[in-house]
Amino acid sequence: MTQYFDVFNGDADGICALHQLRLAQPLDATLISGVKRDIGLLAQVHAAAGDEITVLDIVMSKNHAALVTLLEAGAHVRYFDHHIPGDIPQHPHLDAYIDTDANVCTSLLVNRYLSGSQLIWAVVAAFGDNMADAARTAASPLDLNAAQLDELRSLGECINYNGYGDTLADLFFAPIDLYRVVHAYADPFEFIRADPAYQILRDGYAEDLVQAQAVPPIQVRSSGAVYLLPDATWSRRVSGVFGNRLATDHPERAHAVLTHKPGGGYVVSVRAPQTTKAGADVLCSSFATGGGRRGAAGINHLPEVELEEFVNCFYKIFEKN
Template sequence: MNYDIFNGDADGIISLLQLRLANPIESELVTGVKRDINLLSKLVDKVELAKGDKLTVLDISMEKNQAGLVCALDGEIDVFYADHHRTGDIAVSKHLDAHIDLDANTCTALIVDGVLNGEYHYWAITAAYGDNLIAKGDQLSKVAGLPVEQSEQLKELGTLINYNGYGAVVEDLHFHPAKLYMALLKYPSPFDVIADNSSPFYRLQSAYQEDMDNALAIQAEYRSDVVSAFELPNEPWARRISGVYGNQLANQNPNSAHAVLTENRDGTYTASLRAPLSNKQGAGDICSQFETGGGRAAAAGINALPKEQIADFIKAVEAFYHVGPTSAGKDF
């Protein structure tokens, strides 16, 4: 049995898309909302894997899935693992084919693009844009000879696929990530998606604009020289838009960190942290200080931040990026 295990965001979906366009196989799809990252460990707990099974693991932190990975390798299961998040210790095993790059200016789809020698390069560029690697996407588009209009199309498609992955549960999403992946699999090029008026692109485009309009009406709850924090309500639209909204804020003010705090049903908060684009480091380290936190240097998050810890979270961000005097907003 083949298992394809992938993050439900643009990077995870497009990483698998490239691999399966290049090498179609029948597989069991294992995915979920963007923040559902313990996918490998959950699979190992749920399914009794057997010799001969093969696992493809994409865009989920090896550090967060150490138990599942070790169990699979101990069972002599072959694992292809591509990722750009924190790893912890990387196991040494003849059954592990690991492609890891922690550089802040790469993503899993670009790693896969290298493995495939650029066979589906336009899809990789789309994923880079979706992962908010805008400068990287622009650079790759230019090298590929794409006109500005086409690079903007890839940017919008990547953003929309990424937007679809955000939510507390899959019911918050417009498409289950596995269904979105399957819908996109019939398009060898991202430009084919945009050319098809019946593709998911157009449904996501309309929904995205409505959710973003809601977010843009929100004022900052806290602002200093190094960080701005925004609080979104416990609503499906807020959970859907939180990540791409954080990306947009980061692009608008590249010298500041940005935190988007979305209230969960239980009164805790989902925190999305974007490091300053001019200093793409530290986000994962900051969020990992909190129990349900993790991520990478440029972008990270906390799944369930207690309200009473929000002030500590903001202080941690301030301390890392060198606190300046508060110029507006309030203390949490």
């Protein structure tokens, strides 16, 4: 008997990508997700020959070994992602839909795959992934007014905000639970109006952002600014969306937001200047647990002794771009 698995990132892009697919192609599958930075998710899949796995917004390079194992076991894998993939296995059981363009997110790839049948949720995801221009461009066929686009932007940001945290305990909703709540709504405006989850996320996002905006940068230059947030649940939740807000407010600058980890070291979120959308992946990939895409990337664990090195590398890269 064929088993089905849906493996997805716990942020807005992963949740909305799966939501689109399952609105268009309903299927009862085992769901696997986690906090946004929990990207080694394919290792949790135990599949056999003939099983079907759909992967959404999970960087392939960090899952390469598990992917090869699953393919060699005879499983079929459909893989959608917009991060730098590394070596893509050449295998008849792998269908890879990869596009690393800085203005493409995974949900826009799924929208392309579905020929636009669930476009509005791809717009939500693009807003959540801090791709406002791409979101508005994609939304053009929907003929939405400015107020409606602003509602979709808020929804995308709130879903994305929920994905950040050191553990699931930091989040308002486990990503699998939030996906199930969202998936009850084909219309995002109905979700906004009717479901209490949206109000919970919107209020939490607003409160956490106020606290983050009260923290001054530890260093700021014309090319970029570096922020260090305290060891607190709110700071772990808001780190990524705070970086997005800084990038939107100062599009000519790069930004790094570091958050103390409970066990020591830092989690790092980096946003390249909106004017170039380049360099974030190069910076973060130069550190052991780093990776991402050109416009936005991160480091899962930066030891405290490497903070000075990180700041020096940050300015070396972005003062060139």
